Amino acid sequence: MSAGEKVTVPxxxxxxxxxxAAARLAxxxxxxxxxxxxxxxxxxxxxxxxLVDVNSQDVEAARGSLTNALIDRLTLTPSRLAGMTEGLRAxxxxxxxxxxxxxxxxxxxxxxIQKVRRPIGVIAVIYEARPNVxxxxxxxxxxxxxxxxxxxxxxxxxxNLCVAGILVEAATVAGLPEHAVQLxxxxxxxxxxxxxxxxxxxxxxxxxxxxALIASIEQNATVPHIIDGDGNCHxxxxxxxxxxxxxxxxxxxxxxxxxxxxxxxxLLVHAGLADSWLPGVLDSLKDKGVEIRGDETVQxxxxxxxxxxxxxxxTEYLDLILAVRVVEDIEQxxxxxxxxGTSNAEAIVTGDPGAxxxxxxxxxSGTVFVNASTRFSDGGQFGYGAEIGISTQKLHARGPxxxxxxxxxxxxxxxxxxxxx
Amino acid sequence: MSAGEKVTVPxxxxxxxxxxAAARLAxxxxxxxxxxxxxxxxxxxxxxxxLVDVNSQDVEAARGSLTNALIDRLTLTPSRLAGMTEGLRAxxxxxxxxxxxxxxxxxxxxxxIQKVRRPIGVIAVIYEARPNVxxxxxxxxxxxxxxxxxxxxxxxxxxNLCVAGILVEAATVAGLPEHAVQLxxxxxxxxxxxxxxxxxxxxxxxxxxxxALIASIEQNATVPHIIDGDGNCHxxxxxxxxxxxxxxxxxxxxxxxxxxxxxxxxLLVHAGLADSWLPGVLDSLKDKGVEIRGDETVQxxxxxxxxxxxxxxxTEYLDLILAVRVVEDIEQxxxxxxxxGTSNAEAIVTGDPGAxxxxxxxxxSGTVFVNASTRFSDGGQFGYGAEIGISTQKLHARGPxxxxxxxxxxxxxxxxxxxxx
Numbered sequence: 121m122s123a124g125e126k127v128t129v130p131x132x133x134x135x136x137x138x139x140x141a142a143a144r145l146a147x148x149x150x151x152x153x154x155x156x157x158x159x160x161x162x163x164x165x166x167x168x169x170x171l172v173d174v175n176s177q178d179v180e181a182a183r184g185s186l187t188n189a190l191i192d193r194l195t196l197t198p199s200r201l202a203g204m205t206e207g208l209r210a211x212x213x214x215x216x217x218x219x220x221x222x223x224x225x226x227x228x229x230x231x232x233i234q235k236v237r238r239p240i241g242v243i244a245v246i247y248e249a250r251p252n253v254x255x256x257x258x259x260x261x262x263x264x265x266x267x268x269x270x271x272x273x274x275x276x277x278x279x280n281l282c283v284a285g286i287l288v289e290a291a292t293v294a295g296l297p298e299h300a301v302q303l304x305x306x307x308x309x310x311x312x313x314x315x316x317x318x319x320x321x322x323x324x325x326x327x328x329x330x331x332a333l334i335a336s337i338e339q340n341a342t343v344p345h346i347i348d349g350d351g352n353c354h355x356x357x358x359x360x361x362x363x364x365x366x367x368x369x370x371x372x373x374x375x376x377x378x379x380x381x382x383x384x385x386x387l388l389v390h391a392g393l394a395d396s397w398l399p400g401v402l403d404s405l406k407d408k409g410v411e412i413r414g415d416e417t418v419q420x421x422x423x424x425x426x427x428x429x430x431x432x433x434x435t436e437y438l439d440l441i442l443a444v445r446v447v448e449d450i451e452q453x454x455x456x457x458x459x460x461g462t463s464n465a466e467a468i469v470t471g472d473p474g475a476x477x478x479x480x481x482x483x484x485s486g487t488v489f490v491n492a493s494t495r496f497s498d499g500g501q502f503g504y505g506a507e508i509g510i511s512t513q514k515l516h517a518r519g520p521x522x523x524x525x526x527x528x529x530x531x532x533x534x535x536x537x538x539x540x541x
Numbered sequence: 542m543s544a545g546e547k548v549t550v551p552x553x554x555x556x557x558x559x560x561x562a563a564a565r566l567a568x569x570x571x572x573x574x575x576x577x578x579x580x581x582x583x584x585x586x587x588x589x590x591x592l593v594d595v596n597s598q599d600v601e602a603a604r605g606s607l608t609n610a611l612i613d614r615l616t617l618t619p620s621r622l623a624g625m626t627e628g629l630r631a632x633x634x635x636x637x638x639x640x641x642x643x644x645x646x647x648x649x650x651x652x653x654i655q656k657v658r659r660p661i662g663v664i665a666v667i668y669e670a671r672p673n674v675x676x677x678x679x680x681x682x683x684x685x686x687x688x689x690x691x692x693x694x695x696x697x698x699x700x701n702l703c704v705a706g707i708l709v710e711a712a713t714v715a716g717l718p719e720h721a722v723q724l725x726x727x728x729x730x731x732x733x734x735x736x737x738x739x740x741x742x743x744x745x746x747x748x749x750x751x752x753a754l755i756a757s758i759e760q761n762a763t764v765p766h767i768i769d770g771d772g773n774c775h776x777x778x779x780x781x782x783x784x785x786x787x788x789x790x791x792x793x794x795x796x797x798x799x800x801x802x803x804x805x806x807x808l809l810v811h812a813g814l815a816d817s818w819l820p821g822v823l824d825s826l827k828d829k830g831v832e833i834r835g836d837e838t839v840q841x842x843x844x845x846x847x848x849x850x851x852x853x854x855x856t857e858y859l860d861l862i863l864a865v866r867v868v869e870d871i872e873q874x875x876x877x878x879x880x881x882g883t884s885n886a887e888a889i890v891t892g893d894p895g896a897x898x899x900x901x902x903x904x905x906s907g908t909v910f911v912n913a914s915t916r917f918s919d920g921g922q923f924g925y926g927a928e929i930g931i932s933t934q935k936l937h938a939r940g941p942x943x944x945x946x947x948x949x950x951x952x953x954x955x956x957x958x959x960x961x962x
Contacts, residue, residue, distance in 0.1 A: 501648070534913075
């Protein structure tokens with residue numbers, strides 16, 4: 121694709137082009153990939169006016185059909201654009217994962233075995249309205265030596281075409297192979313389904329979207345995938361917690377950005393702390409507009425609470441609603457999290473190192489925080505420059521996905537003529 | 542399951558038991574898991590006579606219905622039994638992967654981020670006649686903190702029941718949770734298909750079998766899987782190769798055990814070496830009973846060669862047959878391997894460090910050997926004690942699978958009250 125090109129390329133052909141580009145890109149030195157990312161950032165900065173202008177056309181067209189929240193996610197402001205280019209520059213400063221020797225040992229027969237990181241090949245990402253994902257994903261894939269096929273939503277198509285066109289031109293001038301970055305213009309469900317089945321051409325597909333997209337991947341995909349799943353995140357406040365720290369973390373985890381997957385949805389409180397601590401923190405949450413759904417103990421301690429049902433324990437509200445339960449001990453908290461959680465991010469607030477150790481060892485989740493907000497479950501906050509998603513699965517990678525998680529590994533074994541007896 | 546128990550447990554119930562066992566096993570200290578493996582090895586040694594006896598019943602029953610090669614694989618000799626117990630002891634000496642901090646860094650806001658290995662949970666393995674797999678897989682899964690569901694073949698059922706019964710009893714006495722190791726007694730296709738679909742109970746399934754089993758996994762599995770695939774392995778002899786070393790490696794890779802996946806199936810020879818070197822090595826291979834299928838150049842240099850067709854390049858013979866092609870240069874060799882290979886193991890024989898670097902960087906395979914036989918692509922040869930399979934896929938792990946490859950990872954983040962602005 122070049123900027124402004126209008127001919128729609130069939131998906132299979134895009135896959136074949138991507139596969140060829142991936143083979144070449146895997147051989148491009150890290151310095152060239154790094155410089156290409158900086159050139160991509162420079163080009164987006166230089167075209168900021170045009171980008172904001174094109175984006176306003178998407179936003180205008182979406183008014184009436186999208187919710188205000190989705191309109192907000194679609195909108196590209198100058199500061200969000202600056203965030204995109206900062207992300208690209210931050211990715212360019214990460215250590216190059218390609219060729220990294222992860223482990224190395226020598227066998228008694230003299231064979232020297234190296235486990236080495238290699239690019240995965242062709243990565244496809246299906247995502248929704250945020251246009252910044254186009255730049256984040258392109259940057260992460262290129263820096264990890266992978267060709268990428270981007271498939272955004274119809275609402276953001278003008279913006280994505282403009283962003284991708286600028287990125288592609290800058291990348292090509294900087295010496296990257298043609299078709300290292302491609303954007304799918306057909307935003308139909310059929311094109312998404314076809315992309316999931318391009319086995320042999322696409323090596324990995326990452327769905328960034330709601331439950332319907334995840335279900336479609338699980339039903340239809342023949343291409344290997346990493347699930348970027350729901351975030352039914354928990355904060356457990358232990359008996360030994362510092363009350364002020366606990367209140368600050370709970371309020372932050374619930375209210376700083378309720379619409380995202382790392383926001384807390386359930387608060388679990390140790391019974392030994394509930395009487396003294398819970399009513400105050402629930403007052404603070406109410407002041408911030410949060411609706412509280414509590415178990416019987418919570419209702420007794422704070423009568424304004426709406427009675428919670430088991431459905432509340434399993435719901436990712438993505439809204440100013442918090443389920444609250446008082447637990448007898450840390451074991452009950454751990455059982456609750458492992459039963460209802462979605463393996464995205466959980467936190468314990470505690471002053472007891474034993475409790476911290478127990479919680480971090482027994483809670484089955486992508487990221488377990490001790491005395492910090494779940495809101496830090498994020499590639500940028502981990503120092504990855506950006507993220508391509510948060511894995512909630514166990515194979516390959518869990519938690520925020522950075523450059524290293526976008527590589528495969530293989531063995532290189534150095535001998536001096538060894539044969540096996 | 543306890544030794545001698547005869548009631549067949551429904552698969553779903555086995556999955557539920559395994560899931561509970563996995564949660565407990567993940568908390569068992571490495572020392573206890575280690576001692577359990579040694580106790581399992583001791584128990585097998587103590588029961589060697591009974592095991593060989595029971596195995597002879599399987600072997601008798603299989604005569605007439607299985608090929609001699611399969612009968613051989615099924616047979617448990619005292620020396621093979623010693624290999625099984627040595628494998629368990631070797632696994633017990635491996636570093637414990639559970640809890641290993643793989644990476645660790647501190648963010649500017651003081652958050653300390655650790656990437657930590659954790660068990661995967663419940664691993665199911667479907668495998669064929671070799672009874673040693675029962676012990677290898679049980680040992681690797683337990684040492685990596687995973688519960689395991691073993692599903693062997695009908696021909697080996699008496700032997701597998703006996704081996705598993707001994708292992709389970711020893712493991713339980715040594716303090717491992719009940720149901721950490723279970724053997725499926727129903728060896729029908731339907732039970733295999735059901736096992737592949739126990740999503741939520743089984744966390745990973747590894748098929749160790751032929752193309753029909755792999756196809757069934759790819760069609761039916763809802764459980765995440767690691768493909769232990771074909772081995773269409775290549776040896777490329779570069780122009781700069783030491784002729785004697787090259788001959789020794791080619792003969793070893795083809796003839797030392799032709800029936801296994803790390804045996805070489807295609808020899809690629811640089812045109813600059815073919816005239817002087819190829820006829821002699823083909824004579825040696827012929828002396829060892831190998832049929833040569835060659836391209837036109839090979840037929841000219843060694844007229845006894847059968848003409849090779851493109852189908853030969855794509856065939857895993859698992860037999861004393863070798864496809865041979867003369868290539869113009871290393872690029873042509875790399876293209877051939879990447880087109881026809883199955884990403885299991887490939888070797889280059891060369892005296893040129895530049896050629897070695899190029900081959901190891903550009904060949905897309907699980908293990909690339911420099912000046913060594915492909916036959917070393919094996920968990921035992923890598924020092925893993927045993928292997929649960931050889932992955933030919935890119936996600937999660939490639940090449941021989943040892944303890945580390947049987948773990949997942951997650952993040953633990955240590956804070957002092959950090960919240961996100």
